[in-house]
Amino acid sequence: xxxSAALLEELKKILPGDQVSIxxxxxxxxxxxxxxxxxxxxxxVVFPKNEEDVSRIMxxxxxxxxxxTPFGVGSSLEGHVxxxxxxxxxxxxxxxxxxxxxxxxxxxRIQPGVTRTQLNKELKKxxxxxxxxxxxxxxxxxxxxxxxxxxxxxxxxxxxxxxxxLKVVLADGSIIxxxxxTVKSSSGYSLSGLFVGSEGTLGAFVELTLRVYGIPEAIxxxxxxxxxxxxxxxxxxxxxxxxxxxxxxxxVDARSVQQVNLYNNTDFPVKPTLFMEFHGSEAGMRYDVxxxxxxxxxxxxxxxxxxxxxKARNRLxxxxxxxxxxFVHKSPGKKMMVTDxxxxxxxxxxxxxxxxxxxxxxxLDGAVLGHVGDGNYHTIVxxxxxxxxxxxKAKKLNAHLVDYAHSRGGSCTGEHGVGVxxxxxxxxxxxxxxxxxxxIKNVLDPKGILxxxxxxxx
Amino acid sequence: xxxSAALLEELKKILPGDQVSIxxxxxxxxxxxxxxxxxxxxxxVVFPKNEEDVSRIMxxxxxxxxxxTPFGVGSSLEGHVxxxxxxxxxxxxxxxxxxxxxxxxxxxRIQPGVTRTQLNKELKKxxxxxxxxxxxxxxxxxxxxxxxxxxxxxxxxxxxxxxxxLKVVLADGSIIxxxxxTVKSSSGYSLSGLFVGSEGTLGAFVELTLRVYGIPEAIxxxxxxxxxxxxxxxxxxxxxxxxxxxxxxxxVDARSVQQVNLYNNTDFPVKPTLFMEFHGSEAGMRYDVxxxxxxxxxxxxxxxxxxxxxKARNRLxxxxxxxxxxFVHKSPGKKMMVTDxxxxxxxxxxxxxxxxxxxxxxxLDGAVLGHVGDGNYHTIVxxxxxxxxxxxKAKKLNAHLVDYAHSRGGSCTGEHGVGVxxxxxxxxxxxxxxxxxxxIKNVLDPKGILxxxxxxxx
Numbered sequence: 012x013x014x015s016a017a018l019l020e021e022l023k024k025i026l027p028g029d030q031v032s033i034x035x036x037x038x039x040x041x042x043x044x045x046x047x048x049x050x051x052x053x054x055x056v057v058f059p060k061n062e063e064d065v066s067r068i069m070x071x072x073x074x075x076x077x078x079x080t081p082f083g084v085g086s087s088l089e090g091h092v093x094x095x096x097x098x099x100x101x102x103x104x105x106x107x108x109x110x111x112x113x114x115x116x117x118x119x120r121i122q123p124g125v126t127r128t129q130l131n132k133e134l135k136k137x138x139x140x141x142x143x144x145x146x147x148x149x150x151x152x153x154x155x156x157x158x159x160x161x162x163x164x165x166x167x168x169x170x171x172x173x174x175x176x177l178k179v180v181l182a183d184g185s186i187i188x189x190x191x192x193t194v195k196s197s198s199g200y201s202l203s204g205l206f207v208g209s210e211g212t213l214g215a216f217v218e219l220t221l222r223v224y225g226i227p228e229a230i231x232x233x234x235x236x237x238x239x240x241x242x243x244x245x246x247x248x249x250x251x252x253x254x255x256x257x258x259x260x261x262x263v264d265a266r267s268v269q270q271v272n273l274y275n276n277t278d279f280p281v282k283p284t285l286f287m288e289f290h291g292s293e294a295g296m297r298y299d300v301x302x303x304x305x306x307x308x309x310x311x312x313x314x315x316x317x318x319x320x321x322k323a324r325n326r327l328x329x330x331x332x333x334x335x336x337x338f339v340h341k342s343p344g345k346k347m348m349v350t351d352x353x354x355x356x357x358x359x360x361x362x363x364x365x366x367x368x369x370x371x372x373x374x375l376d377g378a379v380l381g382h383v384g385d386g387n388y389h390t391i392v393x394x395x396x397x398x399x400x401x402x403x404k405a406k407k408l409n410a411h412l413v414d415y416a417h418s419r420g421g422s423c424t425g426e427h428g429v430g431v432x433x434x435x436x437x438x439x440x441x442x443x444x445x446x447x448x449x450x451i452k453n454v455l456d457p458k459g460i461l462x463x464x465x466x467x468x469x
Numbered sequence: 470x471x472x473s474a475a476l477l478e479e480l481k482k483i484l485p486g487d488q489v490s491i492x493x494x495x496x497x498x499x500x501x502x503x504x505x506x507x508x509x510x511x512x513x514v515v516f517p518k519n520e521e522d523v524s525r526i527m528x529x530x531x532x533x534x535x536x537x538t539p540f541g542v543g544s545s546l547e548g549h550v551x552x553x554x555x556x557x558x559x560x561x562x563x564x565x566x567x568x569x570x571x572x573x574x575x576x577x578r579i580q581p582g583v584t585r586t587q588l589n590k591e592l593k594k595x596x597x598x599x600x601x602x603x604x605x606x607x608x609x610x611x612x613x614x615x616x617x618x619x620x621x622x623x624x625x626x627x628x629x630x631x632x633x634x635l636k637v638v639l640a641d642g643s644i645i646x647x648x649x650x651t652v653k654s655s656s657g658y659s660l661s662g663l664f665v666g667s668e669g670t671l672g673a674f675v676e677l678t679l680r681v682y683g684i685p686e687a688i689x690x691x692x693x694x695x696x697x698x699x700x701x702x703x704x705x706x707x708x709x710x711x712x713x714x715x716x717x718x719x720x721v722d723a724r725s726v727q728q729v730n731l732y733n734n735t736d737f738p739v740k741p742t743l744f745m746e747f748h749g750s751e752a753g754m755r756y757d758v759x760x761x762x763x764x765x766x767x768x769x770x771x772x773x774x775x776x777x778x779x780k781a782r783n784r785l786x787x788x789x790x791x792x793x794x795x796f797v798h799k800s801p802g803k804k805m806m807v808t809d810x811x812x813x814x815x816x817x818x819x820x821x822x823x824x825x826x827x828x829x830x831x832x833l834d835g836a837v838l839g840h841v842g843d844g845n846y847h848t849i850v851x852x853x854x855x856x857x858x859x860x861x862k863a864k865k866l867n868a869h870l871v872d873y874a875h876s877r878g879g880s881c882t883g884e885h886g887v888g889v890x891x892x893x894x895x896x897x898x899x900x901x902x903x904x905x906x907x908x909i910k911n912v913l914d915p916k917g918i919l920x921x922x923x924x925x926x927x
Contacts (some may be wrong), residue, residue: 059690208655292757421650423656441656
């Protein structure tokens with residue numbers, strides 16, 4: 012009897028049979044994420060229904076020193092959910108209940124398998140929304156595990172800013188609360204912040220209490236075309252400095268617009284373009300949009316369009332929305348590598364310029380786009396992971412961008428997390444602090460069963 | 470030769486003589502904070518000039534297992550800086566340099582001994598300000614150590630939200646960086662958030678990189694009088710729900726207004742009163758103030774006044790500014806006990822009501838005031854710590870308020886921290902999570918030299 016079948020039999024003693032699987036299709040689904048990272052099968056996939064299930068699984072795994080890798084929908088981009096050491100893939104799809112909405116407290120309490128769109132559909136009934144938007148329809152548990160963010164973090168912050176409390180099952184099966192329902196607290200160490208972004212290496216989340224927001228009275232989208240990346244970034248700096256509260260402010264470079272035009276048969280100006288979104292009251296927002304327009308033209312903006320109606324807003328953002336598809340479409344059968352560095356705001360213009368130059372020089376083709384309100388920018392290149400030369404080029408690009416960010420006081424990942432893809436950069440980025448992280452990891456997971464091989468190099 | 474003199478001689482081998490003191494006046498200054506907690510002398514006070522000094526002191530203390538208690542200006546309210554186990558008081562007054570202002574990045578890099586007003590004086594030259602305002606002119610290092618906040622946290626967040634990076638000397642003298650200069654990062658565990666609020670129990674801060682903000686174009690202050698606490702709190706809920714971004718929103722109860730009237734010979738309406746501050750652009754803010762006024766009157770507001778000019782704003786906030794003085798003035802020779810619980814927003818009306826009832830029933834006299842935008846409220850009572858009966862009453866009030874907060878999903882401290890005063894509530898508040906905190910404490914400070922007796926019970 013193989014490892015998988017043996018584990019299956021043992022796990023069936025503590026969980027109903029339909030919550031444990033070694034079906035090859037199921038194992039395959041849990042062997043990969045959306046990135047170029049090499050797949051690896053788990054020995055078994057379990058589907059807990061509640062925190063008691065998770066606690067039992069964890070105790071079981073701890074006693075036998077079996078690796079446990081949490082799994083949401085597999086939308087991660089750095090191999091977080093790939094069980095490189097085999098063992099148990101802990102799939103949270105059956106724990107997808109919205110447990111409580113507290114509109115007066117602007118709080119919601121949910122299970123980790125709830126997805127972003129599922130949550131927002133429910134919150135809409137209360138006039139509320141959850142702002143963090145990484146693009147993918149990820150589970151909220153997964154988003155908390157990687158400290159995800161996205162286009163709206165310039166206004167609303169990242170996952171860590173939204174998490175008021177986590178219920179966490181630790182390596183030994185014990186269960187803790189990391190926070191409370193209050194807006195703030197100075198009581199003891201901030202464990203919520205520590206567990207957010209820990210990528211399943213310190214425990215498994217079984218419940219999250221999150222901050223939510225009132226749906227803004229009015230939303231306006233805008234698109235602004237610039238002659239150069241420098242002028243576009245300079246406009247962003249002026250808009251941010253003026254205290255205009257952008258809800259989203261995204262930069263797309265000229266090559267990216269060109270590819271969308273090819274893909275969609277459109278004729279948007281092939282120039283660096285800013286995509287903006289404003290949230291606010293009718294009156295306040297109108298003022299913000301007009302002021303932003305003025306500052307854009309002060310920075311050589313060539314075209315500034317804005318729309319308030321929902322459909323028109325989507326049309327205006329078409330290039331940004333279709334960007335990844337346009338590159339995926341042109342490269343059938345290839346996998347996506349998305350880089351994810353972040354630099355201080357003052358370094359952004361030079362950094363985006365450098366990223367485009369690096370792509371061209373290395374001989375790849377791809378998009379450069381940035382969450383320019385927070386200094387986080389991505390390149391998207393399509394590669395065949397089995398083509399050694401292409402993979403090497405992509406890794407060279409990644410390494411170059413990380414080096415560049417580090418040399419400017421930046422970080423190797425703004426929002427995708429470390430996983431396996433950024434583990435090699437942790438020593439350089441954190442120095443002595445990495446030892447502190449390892450001490451914390453080792454004391455909370457002494458047997459090293461929690462998502463081994465992630466964040467820390469094996 | 471006593472312990473102090475022996476330590477002095479040893480420390481003089483690693484630090485210049487004028488940076489080490491056992492002068493009784495100096496020891497006395499470092500034996501207490503601003504609270505009712507019993508003073509205790511350190512054996513010696515050291516004044517490091519740079520991180521190398523701090524590292525040397527820490528190595529020295531570690532080798533000899535001597536307690537080290539960091540000290541800013543001693544404005545803490547829960548005994549954080551009182552060296553109950555003797556040893557070394559680590560005074561940061563000579564490390565008070567503003568090292569770098571980066572206006573384009575909205576960042577400032579400072580030493581821990583810089584005070585709040587010193588920082589804002591420098592930032593003003595750049596059109597910037599640091600928003601966290603706990604009232605006292607504390608050091609920024611101390612504010613980070615307790616995760617301080619205050620009247621502006623409703624808009625700008627707490628200390629933890631402002632800290633981008635800390636340089637920390639650990640128990641063994643090694644030095645780490647906890648973060649970077651970027652707005653966000655998903656790289657490794659969030660150590661900045663862990664060290665903020667650790668109250669000197671995990672390491673000593675020697676450098677802080679903080680987020681700063683543009684001084685708002687316009688500021689308006691307002692005062693609104695209500696017939697009851699419930700109507701005032703209901704107005705706050707409506708104002709917050711409407712998405713009006715308050716910079717400050719404070720509640721003062723009727724008894725507190727009465728005491729200020731007596732102290733100042735004024736005749737403000739002896740009723741629950743809200744004090745508000747709005748930050749924004751001229752146009753946006755006017756809209757916010759008018760909308761807030763409408764919502765106040767919808768909730769039976771009896772008087773709504775607002776002012777934009779700086780002096781007039783201060784006059785409008787007179788009651789709030791003079792509140793603590795009014796009670797201190799009426800109780801010469803006594804010490805202040807300030808309670809500091811926080812509850813979810815929906816519980817605030819009942820909680821403030823309960824606090825007033827508890828003070829009256831226990832037979833104390835004092836103020837009830839709240840940072841009502843974030844559910845954090847204080848009572849201020851004046852006591853003679855040597856009067857056993859008074860001290861018991863004050864402790865009873867504290868315990869009652871903490872119990873009330875815990876029963877409503879709240880926390881025992883919103884912004885003052887744990888120190889010695891709230892250590893007895895940690896087990897109840899955190900349960901199993903307190904064990905996780907202890908594991909982290911023990912692995913980072915295996916000899917227990919860092920501010921022993923704080924956060925965790927001896």
